[in-house]
Amino acid sequence: MTFLAVIGRVVISFLRAAGRIGLFAVNAVKNIFLPPFYPRELFRQMMNIGYYSLPVVGLTTLFTGAALAVNIYEGSARFNAESTLPTIVVIGIVRELGPTLCGLIVAGRVSASMAAELGTMRVTEQIDALTTLSTDPFKYLIAPRILATVIMMPFMLVLVADTIGVLGGYLLATAKLGFNSGNYIKSTVDFLEAIDVMASMTKAAVFGFFISLMGCYHGFNTRGGAQGVGISTTNAVVSACIMILLSNYIVTEMFFSS
């Protein structure tokens, strides 16, 4: 009986948390479309989330593309199928590694930053101050962050991640593995399909939504002082990463399941 009670409590607690996050998400999305709008705040968030994440996203995918090329070359050599390298690199990067790695990196950088910033604003009463200044915190703080992430993830970060990831494979293949530059590019372009790019950008938008939602939700609901901010930041990153990996599977199934 005690064991069942424990399971029951865990399930109820999980459902409560899911319900709270769901309501938070609905409120956030609703406020993206309802005035007043804060374009300055949106622009500031787009710069912070998109532009300032570019170096780390670019570096990570460059080296991942190169490492992927080495692995595929070594593996395909066992079947004398080295010529498939450009195709597998571009599909692997665009469909899977580009958006997923980019999502996980941005979750670490942006979700943590949002949770810490909003959490600090909560414990120092800055969010209460917004309300007393006739400003809805959802419209001023949450909506611009979510919209900025959903825009910048597909239209800047993942496009760049995919391109640089493929470039990493190309540089490694042409400089070290003896591939002809023109043939490599032709294979890459020939085998890349529109649906691959669409899947990549859809994943990016979905990941962007969860990254910002988790960062905002945990930050906005921070309790206590410095310790509370720390807990919120950790929870934001962990839950964003879980949601990225979960939604990655679902979107992949939606696009590519036969």
Add this chain to the structure above:
Amino acid sequence: MNNQVLKISLNGLHKRFGEKIVLDDVNLDVMPGESMVIIGGSGSGKSVTLKCILGLLTPNSGSIKIDGQEMVGIAADDRKKVLNKFGMLFQGAALFDSLPVWENVAFGLLAQRLHSRDEAKEIAIEKLRRVGLSPDVAKLSPAELSGGMQKRVGLARAIAANPEIIFFDEPTTGLDPIMSDVINELIVECVKDVGATALTITHDMSSVRKIADNVSMIYHGNMIWTGPKDKIDQSGSEYIDQFINGKAEGPIKMEILKG
């Protein structure tokens, strides 16, 4: 008192967090132009009272009226209109780190969209000057200011839109005695300047004696005494005598020990 002219009226306000009752039966009337100070120890319910009035917390029962308008259960848009009447100085100033000082001061003006950014900046600089800060401070970040300067900026923000009601939450906490007196003086002057009704919560008796017209003491979620500042030394309440004289011995301490 005539209910029609009350600026703030609390009746039977009750607020609990889980099993813990924070406000039991709070009743308070504040007249227009009056400076009311609520005193009480830590955890007595002072901040919760303010937050209930502002709508940051929802009371479990009771009534809150501003200018005769019921605030409990009011629609969000109507609440926003009423909140335009308020200015508030927070305990830690609660300045927005991401904005320069002038934008902090002008935030409410810009939010109400009644002024252009240039006009709002001019008003902000004027309000900063009013609280003794030079225009050079306007472009600084809040993190570059001392605690006393942050309080002044918070005060400038509170008075920026010439509010009808100003709340002061522990305005002198964390300041040295001289800076506390400077802030108290500024509060008195600024409230007079804008002709506002003021509601202050504090446990600093020098603030009470400087700022208040009337004083109310909250204890265990109830207002146990309300009266003019001049009568506080002759209140006849052991609780108030102990509090205002800062004595370790008395009914408040004994009850805390029992708890």
